[in-house]
Amino acid sequence: MAAVVVACLTLVVAPAGAASGATLAWRDCPGVDDPRLRCATVRVPLDHARPAGPTIDIMISRLPATDPALRRGVLVTTGGGPGGAGVPEPLNLATVVDPAVLARYDIVGFDMRFVERSTPITCGQPEEEPGGYWVRTATYQSLKDTAAEAREYARACARHAGWALPFATTAQAARDMDAIRAGLGERKLSFLGGSYAAMLGVAYGTLFPHRVDRFVLDSPVNYDLAWRPYELRRLPAFEENYAAFTGYLADNDAAFGLGGTPVEVAETLSRAFAEAAVEPIVAGDHAWTTGELGSLTVIATYFEQLWPVVATDLAAILARTPPPIPLDLRPAPLPGTPGVPADNHTAVNMAFRCGDDAWPRDLATYRRDLTRLGTRYPVFGPSIANLNPCAFWPVSQDNTPPLAGNRAPAALVVAALRDASVPPANSAATARAITGSRLVTVDEQTHVPLLGGQANACLTGLVTAYLVQGRLPEQDTAC
Numbered sequence: 001m002a003a004v005v006v007a008c009l010t011l012v013v014a015p016a017g018a019a020s021g022a023t024l025a026w027r028d029c030p031g032v033d034d035p036r037l038r039c040a041t042v043r044v045p046l047d048h049a050r051p052a053g054p055t056i057d058i059m060i061s062r063l064p065a066t067d068p069a070l071r072r073g074v075l076v077t078t079g080g081g082p083g084g085a086g087v088p089e090p091l092n093l094a095t096v097v098d099p100a101v102l103a104r105y106d107i108v109g110f111d112m113r114f115v116e117r118s119t120p121i122t123c124g125q126p127e128e129e130p131g132g133y134w135v136r137t138a139t140y141q142s143l144k145d146t147a148a149e150a151r152e153y154a155r156a157c158a159r160h161a162g163w164a165l166p167f168a169t170t171a172q173a174a175r176d177m178d179a180i181r182a183g184l185g186e187r188k189l190s191f192l193g194g195s196y197a198a199m200l201g202v203a204y205g206t207l208f209p210h211r212v213d214r215f216v217l218d219s220p221v222n223y224d225l226a227w228r229p230y231e232l233r234r235l236p237a238f239e240e241n242y243a244a245f246t247g248y249l250a251d252n253d254a255a256f257g258l259g260g261t262p263v264e265v266a267e268t269l270s271r272a273f274a275e276a277a278v279e280p281i282v283a284g285d286h287a288w289t290t291g292e293l294g295s296l297t298v299i300a301t302y303f304e305q306l307w308p309v310v311a312t313d314l315a316a317i318l319a320r321t322p323p324p325i326p327l328d329l330r331p332a333p334l335p336g337t338p339g340v341p342a343d344n345h346t347a348v349n350m351a352f353r354c355g356d357d358a359w360p361r362d363l364a365t366y367r368r369d370l371t372r373l374g375t376r377y378p379v380f381g382p383s384i385a386n387l388n389p390c391a392f393w394p395v396s397q398d399n400t401p402p403l404a405g406n407r408a409p410a411a412l413v414v415a416a417l418r419d420a421s422v423p424p425a426n427s428a429a430t431a432r433a434i435t436g437s438r439l440v441t442v443d444e445q446t447h448v449p450l451l452g453g454q455a456n457a458c459l460t461g462l463v464t465a466y467l468v469q470g471r472l473p474e475q476d477t478a479c
Contacts, residue, residue, distance in 0.1 A: 024183055029061050029087055030117055031334030037061050037091055042183040044113070047167050048175040049398065056164075058176050059117035060110040060183075063090035067103035073213060074186050075105035075467070076177065078112055080195035080448070082170075083132050083349035085116045088334065093192065096453055098464040105190065105467070110180060112173050112200070114164055114348050116333050121164045121348065122341030123157040128330040130295035132345035134389060138370050138382040140277035140290060146387050147363060154354075154392035157347060162394070168351035170226070171398045174203040181211060190467065194218035194448035195422055196352075199226065202430060205408030206401045214467055215411040218450045219419060222426040223403040227353045228360070230426065231384050235373060237420040238380040241301040241445055244418075248307050256315040266379075269297070272318055284322030293317070294383065295329045301420045304445035305454065350389055355396035363387065403433045410436030412466045412473075414459065418445035431476070439476040455479075 029039035039061045046054045065071040077093050078086030090107035111118040129135070134153065136146045157165060177200070181189045190213040191201045198220030205212050206223075221230055246265040249258050259265035272281065273290050280287035293314075300310040306327075313323035331345040341347070360366065366387040374381040411434050415427035424441060431439040440462055446454045450463060458479035465471045 024060075026062070030059075031337035032061070032088055032091070034091055037063050037088075039087060039117070040183075042110075042176075042180050044176045044179045046164070047397065048172055056113060056119035058110055058113060058119075058180065059087055060108055060180055061087040061090055062109075063094060063102075063107040065102065065104060065106050066099070070103050071106070072104040073106070073188065073190060074108045074181075074184060075101070075190045075192055076108045076110070076180070077192050078110050078197045078200065079115070080193070080197045081132065081345065081349050082112065082196045082352040083115060083331065083345040083347075084197075085333065085337075086110045086112060086197070087117055093451070096451060096455065096460075097192075097467070098460060100464055101467045108180070108184065108189075110176075112348070113176055114161075114168060114344075114351065116337060116340050116344060120339065120341055120344050121161040121168075121351065123153065123343055123347040123350070124160040125153075125156070125343035125346065127342055128332070129343075129346045130289075130291045130329045131298065132331040132349050133295075134346060134350055135291070135294075135383050136386055136388070137273075137277075137290065137294070138374060138386045140274070143363060143367060143370070143387060147391070150387055150389040151392045153350075154389040154394075157350065157389070158394055161347065161351070165351055165355060165394055166397045168348070168355045169396050169398050169400070170200055170203045170223075170352060170356050171207065171401055173200055173352075174207050175398075177204050178208050178211060187211075188213040190214040192216040192218070192451075192467075194451040196221060198430075199223055201411075202403065202406065202434070203401060205411070205434065206403070206406040209406070209408040212408040214470060215408070216414065216450070216463055216467065217411050217427070217430060218414045218448045219416065219422040220413065220427055220430045221422055222429045223400060224429070225426070226356050226400060227390075228357075232369070232373065233425075234420060234423050235377040235380055235384055237418070237423045238301055238384070239377045241418065241420040242297070242379050244304075244445065245297075245300040245307060245310075249311055252311065256311050258311075258315060258318070268318070269293075269314070281317060281320070283317045283320050286322070288317055292329055296327065299327060302447045303452070304418075354390035354393035356400050359388075359390035359393065361391055363391075366391070403430070406434050408434055410434060410438070410472060412463065413437055413439045414450050414455075414463070415439065415441050416444045416446045416449045416454070417441050418443070419447050419449075420445075421447040436472070438473045440473065440479055441477075442479050 024040035026038040089109040198217040246262040369385040373385040413431040415424040
């Protein structure tokens, strides 16, 4: 309850346009030890339709351009999710872009509204969900019981964060970005974001096309499909990538001992999930739930480069021994980041996914989807097609602006061809909708190939040419 009080106390009345007229006070960034990165607070309206109403704080960070003589402007970035922290992102971005980009831009990150260092929210839960993502599997729980649990979660969010939920939308967050631009005194901004953050960049371009300079969108979600249609449409990619992972495990049965054929591996993992649904699997000092095992498996469907790590950990867990390379399955703030509620990332993820667009309210819709998709996609269908708290969410305001309304300058859109998290059709639709944009693809099973450090020289070179020289490829390109 204390976290809720702290969050609400940040709501104060400020005059319209306060952010644009403010002088930013730069200071150390909470949870970040690198002295190059400095932070400041921008105050924005809780509801941008009421600029003189209550306000919230958005914390921004800045990594200065390495060559002030060449400085072009700011390159803004933030975390994905939704719900990921953005303040540390400039340091991450600095490891994947060419030094010529760092010479010309101040890299500016920000914790999106309600995330971590920005006025945070909670749904009153004692911990994060695995992956920071509320999901239940119909295989192990009836729709009636899932509905009861989801309804109670939605009610808890309304109790603890009801003041914020109507304003937890991507459109409101995009308006925050423009307040950040104004607070920095910039006429335009450039942007480089991945996954959900790329979708946020698309929203900004739709709402503020005259403020757009150079935008790189790494694996953007198709804005017109957010959120349930997008999630249902990625089921085939989930199943295909899972099949590829079970094939890898079978090919390496001598190392992992989970089965000599993909079918045997799938049966081994299915038995483990079912067992953990009844009683968690104890491995060392941790009891692994079905949700945690599922989250670990999802990592493998996203990132082929992590197959050896996930396989090693799964083999250890099923042998009842501690995983030798533990992965962080529950999001957490960096040490030294104060005041972050225990469930902040999950609360934000649900708030935006439920708030951006209307979800079906009747159980019959979910029952039909589970029957149809759970059979066709037996591994992930019972989870992705299932009901969640969005079916009981309060109404939000300022929702998704249609992608067709985007009149921003051409962007560079990046995608991996075997991305299950955001299948490449999303990136292709985004590139088509923003006139003149170019799509660059890599044939990898990964997510956010540029920001995830999986870009090859071809992709990195095209990104550098665009951000440094403003030169887009003449046509869509396969790298």
